[in-house]
Amino acid sequence: MLDALGDPTRRAVFERLRKGPLPVGEIAKGLPVSRPAVSQHLRVLKGAGLVRDRQDGNRRLYSVDPNGLETLRAYMDRFRDEALVSFKKAAEREGGEG
Amino acid sequence: MLDALGDPTRRAVFERLRKGPLPVGEIAKGLPVSRPAVSQHLRVLKGAGLVRDRQDGNRRLYSVDPNGLETLRAYMDRFRDEALVSFKKAAEREGGEG
DNA sequence: ACTTACCGTAAGTCATGGCTAACCGAGGGC
DNA sequence: GCCCTCGGTTAGCCATGACTTACGGTAAGT
Structure with a gap:
């Protein structure tokens, strides 16, 4: 991803x-x-679930895959939340003893 | 990043x-x-603004840089918003003519 | 049917960069 | 002062993978 x-x-x-x-x-x-x-x-991006493709006559149209976008967002948010929680904990520990 | x-x-x-x-x-x-x-x-991550380091006696403590985290989130959200907007537009176009 | 545009794939080249081993400096305990 | 731990840096090796060139296959136009 x-x-x-x-x-x-x-x-x-x-x-x-x-x-x-x-x-x-x-x-x-x-x-x-x-x-x-x-x-x-594009093949790699498609393999990662980030883009989709659709045949359109002669051409092939590629577009962003919303599912991939959500997965990405979920991963990021989860990471961010955990990091911020442990950050807050560290700050409290610091405040408690400082 | x-x-x-x-x-x-x-x-x-x-x-x-x-x-x-x-x-x-x-x-x-x-x-x-x-x-x-x-x-x-760690050097690369630090260069990307994703981690910070702080000397702690003998050791060196690394931690996630909240700023980098926010930058990352901002980038992702912006991208996601734009993509979803153009997606909605495409859907409306489809609906309008279908 | 011929031609042209569009695109995926394979083969081969080459640079990028991730890894280890070896080295060095800094800090702390005894 | 000595030793040990911790960790950043360098040099060099090597695998990964990004890129181009060449090819084949399909769809539309004439």
Whole structure:
């Protein structure tokens, strides 16, 4: 999941889909890599559950997968909550003895 | 930022700090890599603003940086919001013409 | 049917970066 | 002062994976 977002180019691909579905060629346009490279990134993103694809005549439209987005958010929130709790505990401990 | 969380081992290091501050040796214990490897991961995490460190006598205590956590959350939320908005738009378009 | 546009896949190259081993400095206990 | 623990840094090795080139397959247009 986060593995997939580790690569900057792949993150750029992902972020390009933020505004809505795009065909592969359109995604590749403006990126400093070839179209096959984009295809490979899309495969990884799809494997991670972050994007979906749908056939549209000649082209293939990729879009952000809302499920993946929620999973990501859930992971982040959980982590954040636990970290903040232990932070608060540490602060209390500090206050109690300081 | 997300680059730093791309590596599984580094993510494991990061997640170990979720419960509170830990010295390097303690983090390395239980991980399948050597202590220097952990040190290197911590350097990257620190560079990304995800962890902080504080000297504690002989040891060095690492902990999650709440600022980094907020930055991460802000990035995620913004992305998510934009994606969901364009999703809703697409659904309306679909509904309008279907 | 021929051509053109779109795209996924395979093979091969090459740089990135994660890991270990070895070294060094700093702090604390005796 | 000596020793031991803790941990950051470096050098060097090596696997991972990102990228390009070349190819094949499908859909639309004429």
